[in-house]
Amino acid sequence: xxxxxxxxxxxxxxxxxxxxxxxxxxxxxxxxxxxxxxxxxxxxxxxxxxxxxxxxxxxxxxxxxxxxxxxxxxxxxxxxxxxxxxxxxxxxxxxxxxxxxxxxxxxxxxxxxxxxxxxxxxxxxxxxxxxxxxxxxxxxxxxxxxxxxxxxxxxxxxxxxxxxxxxxxxxxxxxxxxxxxxxxxxxxxxxxxxxxxxxxxxxxxxxxxxxxxxxxxxxxxxxxxxxxxxxxxxxxxxxxxxxxxxxxxxxxxxxxxxxxxxxxxxxxxxxxxxxxxxxxxxxxxxxxxxxxxxxxxxxxxxxxxxxxxxxxxxxxxxxxxxxx
Amino acid sequence: xxxxxxxxxxxxxxxxxxxxxxxxxxxxxxxxxxxxxxxxxxxxxxxxxxxxxxxxxxxxxxxxxxxxxxxxxxxxxxxxxxxxxxxxxxxxxxxxxxxxxxxxxxxxxxxxxxxxxxxxxxxxxxxxxxxxxxxxxxxxxxxxxxxxxxxxxxxxxxxxxxxxxxxxxxxxxxxxxxxxxxxxxxxxxxxxxxxxxxxxxxxxxxxxxxxxxxxxxxxxxxxxxxxxxxxxxxxxxxxxxxxxxxxxxxxxxxxxxxxxxxxxxxxxxxxxxxxxxxxxxxxxxxxxxx
Amino acid sequence: xxxxxxxxxxxxxxxxxxxxxxxxxxxxxxxxxxxxxxxxxxxxxxxxxxxxxxxxxxxxxxxxxxxxxxxxxxxxxxxxxxxxxxxxxxxxxxxxxxxxxxxxxxxxxxxxxxxxxxxxxxxxxxxxxxxxxxxxxxxxxxxxxxxxxxxxxxxxxxxxxxxxxxxxxxxxxxxxxxxxxxxxxxxxxxxxxxxxxxxxxxxxxxxxxxxxxxxxxxxxxxxxxxxxxxxxxxxxxxxxxxxxxxxxxxxxxxxxxxxxxxxxxxxxxxxxxxxxxxxxxxxxxxxxxxxxxxxxxxxxxxxxxxxxxxxxxxxxxxxxxxxx
Numbered sequence: 001x002x003x004x005x006x007x008x009x010x011x012x013x014x015x016x017x018x019x020x021x022x023x024x025x026x027x028x029x030x031x032x033x034x035x036x037x038x039x040x041x042x043x044x045x046x047x048x049x050x051x052x053x054x055x056x057x058x059x060x061x062x063x064x065x066x067x068x069x070x071x072x073x074x075x076x077x078x079x080x081x082x083x084x085x086x087x088x089x090x091x092x093x094x095x096x097x098x099x100x101x102x103x104x105x106x107x108x109x110x111x112x113x114x115x116x117x118x119x120x121x122x123x124x125x126x127x128x129x130x131x132x133x134x135x136x137x138x139x140x141x142x143x144x145x146x147x148x149x150x151x152x153x154x155x156x157x158x159x160x161x162x163x164x165x166x167x168x169x170x171x172x173x174x175x176x177x178x179x180x181x182x183x184x185x186x187x188x189x190x191x192x193x194x195x196x197x198x199x200x201x202x203x204x205x206x207x208x209x210x211x212x213x214x215x216x217x218x219x220x221x222x223x224x225x226x227x228x229x230x231x232x233x234x235x236x237x238x239x240x241x242x243x244x245x246x247x248x249x250x251x252x253x254x255x256x257x258x259x260x261x262x263x264x265x266x267x268x269x270x271x272x273x274x275x276x277x278x279x280x281x282x283x284x285x286x287x288x289x290x291x292x293x294x295x296x297x298x299x300x301x302x303x304x305x306x307x308x309x310x311x312x313x314x315x316x317x318x319x320x321x322x323x324x
Numbered sequence: 325x326x327x328x329x330x331x332x333x334x335x336x337x338x339x340x341x342x343x344x345x346x347x348x349x350x351x352x353x354x355x356x357x358x359x360x361x362x363x364x365x366x367x368x369x370x371x372x373x374x375x376x377x378x379x380x381x382x383x384x385x386x387x388x389x390x391x392x393x394x395x396x397x398x399x400x401x402x403x404x405x406x407x408x409x410x411x412x413x414x415x416x417x418x419x420x421x422x423x424x425x426x427x428x429x430x431x432x433x434x435x436x437x438x439x440x441x442x443x444x445x446x447x448x449x450x451x452x453x454x455x456x457x458x459x460x461x462x463x464x465x466x467x468x469x470x471x472x473x474x475x476x477x478x479x480x481x482x483x484x485x486x487x488x489x490x491x492x493x494x495x496x497x498x499x500x501x502x503x504x505x506x507x508x509x510x511x512x513x514x515x516x517x518x519x520x521x522x523x524x525x526x527x528x529x530x531x532x533x534x535x536x537x538x539x540x541x542x543x544x545x546x547x548x549x550x551x552x553x554x555x556x557x558x559x560x561x562x563x564x565x566x567x568x569x570x571x572x573x574x575x576x577x578x579x580x581x582x583x584x585x586x587x588x589x590x591x592x593x594x595x596x597x598x599x600x601x602x603x604x605x606x607x608x609x610x611x612x613x614x
Numbered sequence: 615x616x617x618x619x620x621x622x623x624x625x626x627x628x629x630x631x632x633x634x635x636x637x638x639x640x641x642x643x644x645x646x647x648x649x650x651x652x653x654x655x656x657x658x659x660x661x662x663x664x665x666x667x668x669x670x671x672x673x674x675x676x677x678x679x680x681x682x683x684x685x686x687x688x689x690x691x692x693x694x695x696x697x698x699x700x701x702x703x704x705x706x707x708x709x710x711x712x713x714x715x716x717x718x719x720x721x722x723x724x725x726x727x728x729x730x731x732x733x734x735x736x737x738x739x740x741x742x743x744x745x746x747x748x749x750x751x752x753x754x755x756x757x758x759x760x761x762x763x764x765x766x767x768x769x770x771x772x773x774x775x776x777x778x779x780x781x782x783x784x785x786x787x788x789x790x791x792x793x794x795x796x797x798x799x800x801x802x803x804x805x806x807x808x809x810x811x812x813x814x815x816x817x818x819x820x821x822x823x824x825x826x827x828x829x830x831x832x833x834x835x836x837x838x839x840x841x842x843x844x845x846x847x848x849x850x851x852x853x854x855x856x857x858x859x860x861x862x863x864x865x866x867x868x869x870x871x872x873x874x875x876x877x878x879x880x881x882x883x884x885x886x887x888x889x890x891x892x893x894x895x896x897x898x899x900x901x902x903x904x905x906x907x908x909x910x911x912x913x914x915x916x917x918x919x920x921x922x923x924x925x926x927x928x929x930x931x932x933x934x935x936x937x938x
Binding site: 097120 | 500501502506508512515524
């Protein structure tokens with residue numbers, strides 16, 4: 001397997017807004033550190049799960065990978081080509097697609113589905129001899145009737161909009177599809193349909209899939225490898241089955257132990273984790289997780305643990321990862 | 325409850341939607357009436373609007389002069405019909421040009437780089453902070469009174485309002501998922517502005533513009549009253565109203581005859597604007613009652 | 615011997631919504647009973663009528679809703695036919711609700727202390743006593759610094775704290791029935807676990823009944839004693855939580871549990887789904903609503919309405935194909 005997308009030591013800062021005077025004055029501007037020292041690799045034809053709670057920076061990471069946000073440190077490379085300038089993202093735009101959490105809102109409201117499906121061809125100056133036939137075949141691929149092409153986004157149901165999002169992502173035969181919460185707001189009986197569709201297309205077209213989610217129960221079944229983010233830091237990464245079988249980071253352990261169990265015989269006795277996620281404005285010193293960690297020691301309060309290789313493709317950012 | 329797909333809405337054209345909205349339809353009829361009046365003024369007006377006939381001054385309304393005559397014996401109905409041409413010509417040109425320029429500046433300010441936005445907002449605020457009448461008087465003093473000066477003044481003072489409206493909407497939409505989605509597939513800023521932002525911000529501008537048309541008609545009348553706008557003897561509703569006020573004792577009907585078209589034009593453009601807004605928004609079409 | 619009057623019962627409740635396409639039958643002959651001390655789960659997917667049922671319980675139906683038949687009885691008295699002021703007296707005092715979005719329960723421009731005091735307007739105590747009571751309740755729901763929170767506005771609290779405050783507000787009125795509509799859906803998984811734990815702890819000192827309305831089988835499994843499963847406006851199965859998970863009888867219940875990724879023990883890349891769609895509720899089918907998606911379907915399912923088959927003291931299902 002070769003690397004499709006390589007993220008090395010990525011940091012993203014948000015410059016806090018100031019007035020016109022502040023913009024013109026030289027000197028350092030107040031910054032909010034959204035992501036720090038993120039390193040991960042997406043392989044060809046794999047499904048990668050990016051897991052985190054709200055405020056963990058998972059969507060920020062996806063946007064930075066697609067060049068929608070300026071990065072403040074680190075290197076990105078797609079198919080071996082470094083992404084250094086905004087111009088260098090052009091090939092990526094054609095080869096990578098994003099599916100947004102709110103599928104309906106991600107479709108331009110005054111364009112028909114047919115026009116939306118034709119757009120990627122126009123933008124990248126790809127030949128499109130018969131837009132109607134192309135729209136029909138893309139829609140057929142995601143299990144929708146061709147008549148949908150005449151509809152506007154607000155006339156679609158949640159599941160249909162999601163499928164149109166998939167169809168649009170597939171328009172230019174991408175190598176990578178990034179899906180932000182692809183099942184949010186869908187019923188369990190429908191979320192399986194969307195995920196199975198994506199998995200089947202991934203196998204047929206040989207593309208890589210990055211699924212951003214907070215839904216652990218779902219991601220454990222559909223992903224090959226996962227990464228867990230907390231407050232903009234990478235906590236753990238590794239093959240999904242190994243991570244779920246034996247989570248190395250205490251945060252991963254608490255996440256898995258927090259999932260409500262549908263089987264009443266497996267009821268939790270108490271909450272696996274106490275306290276609230278701190279705000280990014282008020283990130284704890286040392287390990288970002290130490291304020292809620294059951295295993296926090298004095299070391300954790302002042303020294304940030306590095307992401308350490310644990311072998312077998314696994315890594316965790318915990319001073320005590322080996323002890324588990 | 326059934327899913328959205330099962331409701332299967334019927335899509336309607338803007339015109340059909342307007343037909344289902346009685347107020348919008350009334351507005352459209354009124355506006356169409358005034359536009360017809362303006363275009364076919366030479367055919368519709370029974371008399372020459374500037375022909376003086378002192379012998380018949382202040383004639384009451386009768387079959388010869390449906391709205392009577394003024395202090396110089398000119399036929400008031402003919403002057404009103406020709407006045408529609410003056411009023412609509414100035415109002416539509418001014419709001420149209422100001423709307424287009426405001427739209428483009430607002431889109432650029434809202435979607436363009438931060439520094440450009442800063443400069444444009446500073447410019448809008450500077451123009452808005454000028455006292456309107458003082459500014460108009462200053463421009464007229466420099467350029468001399470007349471229709472083109474009037475147009476220039478109205479356009480300059482209207483642009484900041486339209487641009488700010490568009491900028492505010494663009495700033496909100498800029499963060500919308502569908503704009504982010506367009507960026508991920510590599511759409512250029514020009515494409516995003518023209519194909520995705522413009523159609524979504526133009527609706528509110530249309531209603532504001534159509535509501536501003538009567539304001540401009542009033543402004544034209546006001547400046548014409550001060551002898552700073554349309555020069556007599558060219559008929560303008562403002563002139564007729566002014567003439568009516570000065571001869572209120574002799575011919576009280578003249579004020580009504582000149583005021584009525586102003587009121588009807590205001591209502592017409594306002595109703596039409598609201599109807600158009602609903603018709604232009606595909607999401608609102610669903611709520612149009614059957 | 616006569617059975618004791620249950621604390622809350624819903625009998626044969628049918629509710630329609632006026633719509634452009636004709637009346638939508640959102641609830642069809644729904645029924646449930648709840649005794650004091652029980653935690654009842656109402657589970658189903660979107661469009662099943664669970665939210666309509668919750669709104670009917672708290673007497674807050676939408677303006678276009680019409681109750682065409684049935685009754686909601688609190689200690690035997692039908693609360694739907696009461697005059698408006700009597701309904702208002704019941705709302706809050708006897709039946710209180712916790713919403714998915716706790717922001718909707720509070721006035722954004724008043725500090726929490728003032729609101730929590732006002733909520734107790736029917737009590738005889740002084741304002742100072744009411745404030746002390748509010749403080750004690752905030753501490754009871756696990757808010758670490760209740761004195762500080764009393765002076766805060768709702769938007770100044772984090773998501774988890776807001777939901778705790780909303781639960782405290784509902785409990786201040788010592789209601790007989792607490793209806794919680796998707797109480798954890800808007801929360802992250804670690805917060806969800808804490809709220810579930812809180813609700814479980816509260817039932818110990820709550821004398822009435824708690825109704826949990828949710829689409830999430832995990833929440834049902836962790837919290838409830840008995841469960842009603844809803845589909846297309848009807849109650850299709852009633853069971854204890856253990857029977858529901860380990861011995862579901864209605865084909866829809868079985869399919870729903872099978873779809874839940876949390877139910878799958880082994881790695882399952884292709885997730886189970888329920889093929890087909892909900893029937894059009896403006897014209898529900900004459901037979902079983904689930905017939906077009908059911909694996910056990912026979913010809914009579916399409917023509918005759920299914921019977922409510924009592925399977926045991928605690929379990930019953932709306933199905934032709936279940937046998938006692």
